[in-house]
């Protein structure tokens with residue numbers, strides 16, 4: 001692997017050119033591949049060589065370019081691209097577990113991740129213990145001799161709690177458990193998860209990697225033996241393959257990922273500082289603020305606060321709704337990491353399904369608002385927010 005800087009990898013890493021020498025990466029919108037002879041087909045089914053393909057559910061040149069490029073950015077040995085972030089999460093969990101295994105996971109998780117852990121794995125005889133991700137003693141008590149896998153979001157949604165990757169990984173590795181980190185909020189730009197001890201890193205590429213709200217995608221990164229011997233057979237036979245067209249969008253997304261994410265995080269930091277202490281807000285939650293309980297950990301682990309900030313608007317749900325409805329630039333939606341700033345009211349949308357006690361335990365209060373900061377000028381965003389807060 002060439003010793004290029006990340007920015008160079010993001011633009012050139014993994015490029016494969018056809019006989020035409022195209023500048024921009026080609027989209028191989030093909031489900032299958034033609035063999036020179038019956039013998040060649042037989043040989044490829046016995047053992048496909050480097051850059052030899054059989055069927056798009058198993059692999060495709062455009063998908064391979066995306067996998068190689070993001071593996072280089074993340075510093076991972078290998079990567080497998082998937083149809084969505086959830087295909088990546090479910091594949092990484094299901095492919096390496098069997099009945100009787102024990103899993104420990106942080107309680108503050110994306111709703112669909114919680115469904116896979118509690119509903120799906122539970123039905124197949126995998127025991128799951130949920131802990132407060134910020135409580136290292138709780139991790140220590142929950143991780144047992146038969147724990148095979150540990151799973152958490154490195155920064156939780158929507159309350160932005162930061163989990164100590166190095167400390168949890170060390171505890172998990174003592175019993176030989178695999179550490180799987182959902183790293184969406186950290187983004188590949190601010191990720192040091194593998195370096196800090198995680199075995200497997202997952203992204204919903206739908207978020208910052210596309211970053212323009214165009215498609216779904218996901219990726220699992222880790223050591224080659226896990227990716228090729230455990231994950232790949234499971235993924236290629238269960239059907240979570242990434243479309244070559246989406247792989248191409250994501251590949252082009254990687255070229256500008258660093259620029260976009262750094263600009264978005266700088267704006268998020270500036271907005272958090274502006275809004276801290278505002279009379280209409282009970283709290284401003286952002287790991288880049290010194291007042292955030294995990295500030296030091298966030299700086300050590302990511303070097304930045306990320307592109308999302310969470311506000312607690314005074315006046316509960318009514319106050320939050322008045323704020324959302326008064327915004328002019330920032331749109332009400334539920335994606336994040338997009339070039340367009342997006343505001344979400346978790347209690348009534350993304351986390352609506354959770355019982356009230358669970359919402360309270362996770363800090364998802366009626367006034368809580370998640371703000372994904374986009375690429376608009378920060379002064380326009382600041383004015384939009386401050387004006388809308390007057391409506392509260």
Ligand SMILES: *Cc1c(COP(=O)(O)O)cnc(C)c1O
Pocket residue numbers: 084085086087089110112113153157182184185204205206207216217218
């Ligand atoms: C969005 C998201 C997912 C799921 O990704 P999809 O691409 O929507 O399937 C998983 N984990 C986190 C933290 C997310 O934000």
